[in-house]
Amino acid sequence: MNICEMLASEFHVECCGKGSYVYVKAMKEDYVKIAEYLRNNGFKRLLTVSAIDWISKGVFEIYFIAYNFESNVYVKVSIEIPREKTEIDTLSTVWENASMHEREVWELFGITFKGNSMLKPLFLEDWKELPPFRKDFDWRKYVAKEYGLRYPPTPRLIVPKKR
């Protein structure tokens, strides 16, 4: 039985993918339950927890990728949470290394993981702007404001001075 059928028999999921890479879309409520289910079924390794900012839909996609040594399958499980209420349960109870990945997502996307005690700045010191990886934070505008360097969108055309 492949992983798609296994998950479909237990949860309400949308599943696609063939071979070694499987992509699963799930309900927000099942997030931690699916993680536990996968861990108990041979997915011993968690590769990463991350997020995608779908600003036009007004949601954050939160996902994790896990790997199973026996069946040699990578599975990506994703859920969606609204952009206004950025809160989700932590996976650190399921996989130990999840808390460090969640710390990164917390810093770069501003998403709170309930139950994670490690939510402290990781890469940045004294960051006061919006979380930098959100789509509504424009880096080029920020760089122009902060460093006074304005790079033109098209290559500069220099008119030589007349002698």
Added chain:
Amino acid sequence: MRRDLAIKILKPFKTIGKFLTEKPMTFPFPPISPVLTERNRGRHIYYPEKCVSCRLCGYVCPNKAIEFELQGKDKETGRLIVKTQVDFAKCCFCGLCEDICPSGALELTPFPFLVAMDKKELCYDWRKLSEKPSLTLPSLKEKKGIIQWARSRSFWVINFFTGCCFIEAVPWVASSFDMERFGLIATASPRHSDVLLVGGYVTTKTLKRIIRIYSQMPRPKFVIVLGNCPMTGGTYWDSYNTIKQLDKYIPVDLWIAGCPPRAENIGYAVVLAMWAVQHGYTGKEEYINTEGGKYAVPRAPVRISNSEYVVEFGPQHPASGNFNLTLKLEGEVVKEAKPNVGYLHRGFEKLMEYRTWYQNIMIVQRVCVLDGAPYELGYAGAVEKIAGIEVPDRAKYLRVVQAELSRIQSHLLNIGLTAASAGFDTVTRMTWGDRDRILFLLEYLTRGRIYNIYSVPGGVRYDIPIDFKAKAMDVIRYMRNKLKVYDDLLFNNETFIVRTENIGVLPKEEAIKLDVTGPNLRGSSVDFDVRAKIPYEAYGDLDFKVAIEDKGDAYSRMLCRRKEIEESLHIIEQAIDKLPGGPIAQRKAKDGSSLISFLGKIPEGEAIHCVESARGELCFHIVSTGGISPYRVKIRGPTFDTILVALPKVLKGAKLADVPVIYWSFDNCPADHDR
């Protein structure tokens, strides 16, 4: 019996003969071929008569280094006639401009020597750009006073290497370029050093440390900057976390252009600096600008009790890299280790969202300077999956050659680093010198020494040179002999074994649970290698063994790397032998759109692609919405979990003196986990 005696008697003569006939490992300076290959991507040359004023090179340049000078208007068509100029303070020598130029008016020459005291001099207008490049070294023979002469011959360089460009300072420490012949010595204490060498981009977090080190140095102090990022922002000109002009904060004496500047270019700068100091130059006027305390270093609280105290390991430590560990000690035993990262954070994933699919091929390998090739493979593989491209067989084999060469040089660097932290400096100089032979081969194949920019979505950029096979076989033979020398000096050396065995033990179950991969996992007797598990590129057709060791200590991990070098040599040999004919790139996606073009689009979709880098499993997750650039890229680097999660656990209970050995036995790449 008699034969044994004869061998015994003849042995000293053999050694003397070898000593007399063996070529030195150090390359001559000024350099001659074969160190400087004719395939290197160096300074541009511009042919104004060939230029058709299409301005494509300016649009494709990811660093905005190419600008145009208006010459007039064509009377018949009304099109603008322009001449090209290149700012080498911004250029990253990726060669995208050369590739896109329809008439061959802009070409890259192998000339790497670009050094200036004023960075505005590095902006070449079209007249200067169309001149043939040539090198003149100043003469160091004339002497102007004993103090200046002595000062110029004894630079002590502080070894705080900030970014990726430090990788080209490594050959200068090694036997291959040997900076000690110029009187340069790397020193760890700012209070004893004359030269601050800023190696590459500077993040806001690193800048604070640089300012502190600069203020601690005695006068006269000289600041030499490698690379373009501290000059103008360089490749990371739109990153939110790197500073753009270093001379705003501290004075800079010498700018060395390049991305990264070649080792020869650094040598040229050293000669220039010596000449200047010999003629009485004592550095620019001193100033420090912390922008009203914004870039002042936060004070660490002093916590000393009778039994417990805190020691910082890095970021400015001879064996740390740009990475910091806060160690809580009881006596000599580590009670707690806390990694403090972010000194190299550029926000790669979002930088890639700002660049087109095509421009991203020149930025993606910059994630980890120590081993760039797998990042190209990972990115190209993921894009190919979304676009539905089947790569030609020839390109697959060439990619394998590139990736394996990159793996060997990364492992050699790591063996050197671990040996240095265990006190075996001889091996360090040797492995790093041998690494230059591999880099030479890598450059001969890909035209890039450190950043290859070779594997692109659809295939590879250049075909293999005709005499590559002969050159590769020479190097492979040389390396096999050298591995035996390493065995004698290091791996079978009792002192090294005592120093590395049974320290930093990572049990099998723990390694799997904490998501450790690569040689670190295989050193704990887990048979996991992406190349064997899910063969990508041509690995399915090649025969190789996965190196496994069972103890899980620092020695096992090192031995794994040593065995992997041997396997990689074997893989390269096979790949070159079996190399099939045919095209080297597939330029059309499944829906017929052209992929390898500046504004090429990719169909909607997402893909995960995992490859085996020198440090372990590296995964790219890319989401496309059908536009000209990615919507989201997630890079799952191999060191994030290893260093941030597993290392602190392993260090608990270790002796302080073992910390550098354990740390390097995990082969950290700070740029990889910071991204």
